[in-house]
Amino acid sequence: MSVRVRIAPSPTGYVHVGNVRAALFNWLFARHHGGVFILRVDDTDLERSDRVYEDDIKAGFDWLGLDWDEGVDVGGPHGSYRQSDRFDHYRQAALDLVGRDLAYFDDRSPEELEALRQRATAEKKHPNSYIRRPERTATSGAIRFSVPQDAPVTFHDLVRDDMVFEAETVDDFVILRSDGAPTYHLASTVDDVDYRISHVARGEDLLSSTPKHILLTRALGGSVPTYAHLPLLFGPDGKKLSKRHGDTSLKAYREGGYLPAAMLNFLSILGWSIGSDRTIFTVQEAIAAFDLENVSKGSAIFDLDKLAWINGEYIRALSADSFREMIQAPLESEFGRPFSDEEWTRVTLVLPLVQERTKFLTEVPSQLRFLIDEDLTFDRDSWEKIMTKEGVADILRVAQIRLGGQGDFDAAAVEAALRAMLEELEVGAKKGLQPVRVAVTGSAISPPLFESVAALGRETTLARIQESLERL
RNA sequence: GGCCCCGUCGUCUAGUGGCCUAGGACGCCGGCCUCUCAAGCCGGUAACGCCAGUUCGAAUCUGGUCGGGGCCGCCA
Numbered sequence: 223m224s225v226r227v228r229i230a231p232s233p234t235g236y237v238h239v240g241n242v243r244a245a246l247f248n249w250l251f252a253r254h255h256g257g258v259f260i261l262r263v264d265d266t267d268l269e270r271s272d273r274v275y276e277d278d279i280k281a282g283f284d285w286l287g288l289d290w291d292e293g294v295d296v297g298g299p300h301g302s303y304r305q306s307d308r309f310d311h312y313r314q315a316a317l318d319l320v321g322r323d324l325a326y327f328d329d330r331s332p333e334e335l336e337a338l339r340q341r342a343t344a345e346k347k348h349p350n351s352y353i354r355r356p357e358r359t360a361t362s363g364a365i366r367f368s369v370p371q372d373a374p375v376t377f378h379d380l381v382r383d384d385m386v387f388e389a390e391t392v393d394d395f396v397i398l399r400s401d402g403a404p405t406y407h408l409a410s411t412v413d414d415v416d417y418r419i420s421h422v423a424r425g426e427d428l429l430s431s432t433p434k435h436i437l438l439t440r441a442l443g444g445s446v447p448t449y450a451h452l453p454l455l456f457g458p459d460g461k462k463l464s465k466r467h468g469d470t471s472l473k474a475y476r477e478g479g480y481l482p483a484a485m486l487n488f489l490s491i492l493g494w495s496i497g498s499d500r501t502i503f504t505v506q507e508a509i510a511a512f513d514l515e516n517v518s519k520g521s522a523i524f525d526l527d528k529l530a531w532i533n534g535e536y537i538r539a540l541s542a543d544s545f546r547e548m549i550q551a552p553l554e555s556e557f558g559r560p561f562s563d564e565e566w567t568r569v570t571l572v573l574p575l576v577q578e579r580t581k582f583l584t585e586v587p588s589q590l591r592f593l594i595d596e597d598l599t600f601d602r603d604s605w606e607k608i609m610t611k612e613g614v615a616d617i618l619r620v621a622q623i624r625l626g627g628q629g630d631f632d633a634a635a636v637e638a639a640l641r642a643m644l645e646e647l648e649v650g651a652k653k654g655l656q657p658v659r660v661a662v663t664g665s666a667i668s669p670p671l672f673e674s675v676a677a678l679g680r681e682t683t684l685a686r687i688q689e690s691l692e693r694l
Numbered sequence: 695g696g697c698c699c700c701g702u703c704g705u706c707u708a709g710u711g712g713c714c715u716a717g718g719a720c721g722c723c724g725g726c727c728u729c730u731c732a733a734g735c736c737g738g739u740a741a742c743g744c745c746a747g748u749u750c751g752a753a754u755c756u757g758g759u760c761g762g763g764g765c766c767g768c769c770a
Contacts (some may be wrong), residue, residue, distance in 0.1 A: 234769050267769060332768090348696065350766065364768050382699070391697050391766095399768040406770045430698055430765040453700080454764075462763080491706060491719090498708040501719045518707080521763070525705050528720045540732075579732035589731095604730095640729085655729040667731045 225257025226420045229290075230410060231263045233275035237282050239524065240425065240455040240463045243489045245451060248423050248511040249288045250490070260417065261290035266305065266409045276304075282472040286482045287505070298477055305409045312404035315442065316365045316397050319361030324441045325397060326355050329363030338361050352392040353409035360407040367407075367438060377435035380423075380450035389432040393433050411435050415444030423450040423514055426521075446597035450514040453493050453521040463524060470524070479552075480529070484536040488529045492522040515557040534581040545577045546570065549586050556587040557594055568593050571677035576671045592663040593677060598686055604666035613649070614657045615694055620646055621658050622687045631680045637672040661690035 231237055239347075252259035261283070267269035279615040280302070283290070290302050319325035331562065334421065335353065342352035355368055375387045388663075397408035404412075414435075424436075429451045439446050455463045463470045475485055486505055490496070495518075496503050497512050539547070553569075554560050569590055576589050592598060608614070624639040624646075644654045659671050662683055668674055675683050 230770090234729065234770080264770065270769080328768090339725095343695070350696070352739095366768095385698085387697075388708050393766080396768045401768080403768085405768070410770085425764090426699065427764055428770085431770095451699085456763085458705090460762090488706095493706090495707055495718095497718090499718045501706085520700055520707095522700095522707090523705060525720070531720055534733090536733095543764050573734095582733090608730095637729090659730060665730090669731085 224420065225252055225255040226260070227252050227257060227423065228260040228262050228398050228417070229420055229448065230413075231279050232264045232267065232308070233272055233279060234267060234270040234272075235275055236473045237275070237474055237524065238470045239278045239489065240470070242282060242286070242288075242472050243282065243455060243492060244424055244452055244646070245288055246286070246486065246489050247494070247512075247514065248421075251421065251423060251514055252291075253509045254512045258291045259289075260419075262411065263304040263306075264406065265304055265306045265405055266406055266418060271306070275613065278473060282476065285472075285476050286486055299468060305404075305413065308409070308413070309402075309404060311411055312403055312409050313398060313566065316404065316408060317396070317439055319395050322441075323368070325358040325365050325367045327363050328356070328366045329360040329396075329400075329448070330356065337413060348390050351391040357654070364400045365395045367397050367434070367441070369394050369434075369437060371687050375436055376448060377432065377436060377446070379429075379432075379517060380421075380428070380448060381453075381517050382451055383484075385432070386431075389433075392433050392437070393674040394580040397438070400467060406689055407431065407434055407438065409618055411438040411444075412442065413432075414441055414447060415442045418445075419447050421450060422447045423452060423513070424453050426451045449586065452517060453519060454468040455519055455525045458523060458526060460523065460661065475546075479584030479586075481583070484529070487571065488532050492524070493518050493520075502532065528635045530581050537583070538579065546573055549573070549583060551592070552583060553587055561594070563661050568677045568679070570603070572669045575673055579669070589608045589669060590666060592665075592668065592674070598664045598689070600660070601665040602634075604660050604664070606666050608656045608666055609690065609694065611657075613647070615647065616647060617643070617654055617657045617690065618661055618687050618691050618694075621661075621686060622691070625675070625680065625687075626684055633645060633672040633675055635678040636675045640672065640675075657690075658687070661687045 227248045228243075229246070229248050231241050251257070261280075263276050263279070267589060273458075282306045302336070322325065327437055334383060334621050338352040342348070353366070355366075369389060369392045371389045375392070377385050379385050395407055396405050398404055404508070413419075422499070432449055437445050457463050457470065476482075483505070486508075487502060490503075490508050491501060494512070496508060540548070572590070576586060580586055580589070621640060622642045625636065627639070629635065640655065640658065643649075644651055647654065655671055656666060658675075659668055660666055662668075662671075662675055664676060678686075
């Protein structure tokens with residue numbers, strides 16, 4: 223059987239990581255089996271859907287490299303399409319079901335329905351069974367699917383194994399709203415049938431809707447896809463990840479200095495494992511090893527610490543050139559102007575050292591600030607902790623003299639000069655170098671000192687030491 | 695309330711009756727290295743929710759129990 227899967231996000235908010243992980247699993251599954259991956263925009267809720275969010279979904283998938291298949295026969299271009307373009311089709315499908323007596327018009331009011339519900343509860347009947355075809359026949363209103371009561375709905379879920387739902391626990395659900403718009407159940411099922419979707423891998427929150435989709439699929443004459451209900455993702459607070467939280471949107475990570483490959487790797491290990499002793503692996507390796515049967519049942523917590531670590535791993539694995547390239551735009555936008563060649567030369571000198579200690583691309587500008595800004599801003603805590611100690615003035619004065627000589631000013635020369643200073647004052651490296659660091663970089667925490675000083679250049683370095691001496 | 699799902703270190707997980715005095719990773723703690731911070735290296739902390747049962751033997755099977763979660767919309 224050829225594998226055809228789809229991811230069907232609703233463009234009602236910035237795409238959140240839970241959906242992205244579902245997309246990733248579908249994508250890995252499709253790629254593993256040489257199948258087709260379709261992007262369907264579930265915009266049946268016209269009120270809340272917005273093109274901005276649709277663009278965000280696509281930008282996010284692009285960023286991660288989750289390419290949907292182009293040229294697939296799903297109407298729209300590039301293997302993606304919008305349900306709002308097919309409303310007439312859904313409506314017709316609903317009408318056909320009514321014609322075949324598999325669905326019916328329902329013009330009962332919410333109050334009427336609520337009364338029925340209360341009665342069902344009082345009579346200890348299944349609370350879901352209150353919505354059934356009424357005696358009277360309506361010719362307008364919403365269209366409900368008439369759930370057959372003859373047999374339970376059973377299916378084998380790739381993640382949950384065998385599932386059984388008694389028919390009486392499934393209510394007659396609305397498939398077409400009274401305004402003519404299809405509901406999610408209808409549109410989704412019609413599409414899955416029309417586009418011959420073979421596997422539906424989605425969040426566990428849809429598990430209890432699955433009987434509805436199976437029943438509808440049969441009524442529509444389609445073949446029932448294989449389902450796989452993925453465990454849900456939870457936030458660090460243990461609550462379900464929600465679009466309401468900004469930091470659960472992919473967008474936040476796209477803009478927060480994360481590498482797409484790191485994000486992909488991280489999402490992959492949430493509910494799935496490539497092996498007992500591997501955490502870092504490539505997408506190719508994931509594709510080769512992935513299968514839906516191996517997805518775990520338990521829900522997972524989105525662990526930002528682990529993501530940060532993985533991101534650092536990926537950043538460190540970058541070549542110096544890629545890192546430089548990656549950092550250029552954010553750097554220049556942070557400082558509001560392109561760098562001169564001379565500035566790039568200076569930055570490049572310490573960049574590999576910065577790369578080693580970077581977890582997020584966004585933290586790079588602050589590490590390089592001392593090389594770019596004319597005026598140094600001193601970190602207050604660093605100053606108080608280091609510069610108010612005994613002997614700092616001597617250290618700075620001697621450093622000034624030692625660094626002020628003629629000749630080379632590369633890292634080795636700087637180190638020699640500063641070590642000579644330490645020897646002259648008989649002070650240890652730990653104690654003696656920190657004042658110089660603060661004077662030159664403005665902070666007690668910086669890239670390695672000798673390289674930093676060399677990158678800054680003799681003139682600026684001396685000026686900064688002088689400035690600190692005057693501030694003491 | 696009804697229906698359904700889940701339950702191994704704080705977190706992500708390996709584990710499918712004996713290889714488990716439960717392995718790896720993140721985090722955390724300690725040490726080494728060291729010009730700060732990282733990185734790296736070494737070591738440590740820490741889990742099979744609980745109770746029965748099946749079995750020579752259970753994290754693995756069964757029942758119960760407790761706990762967590764999802765869904766019960768003319769949202770998706």
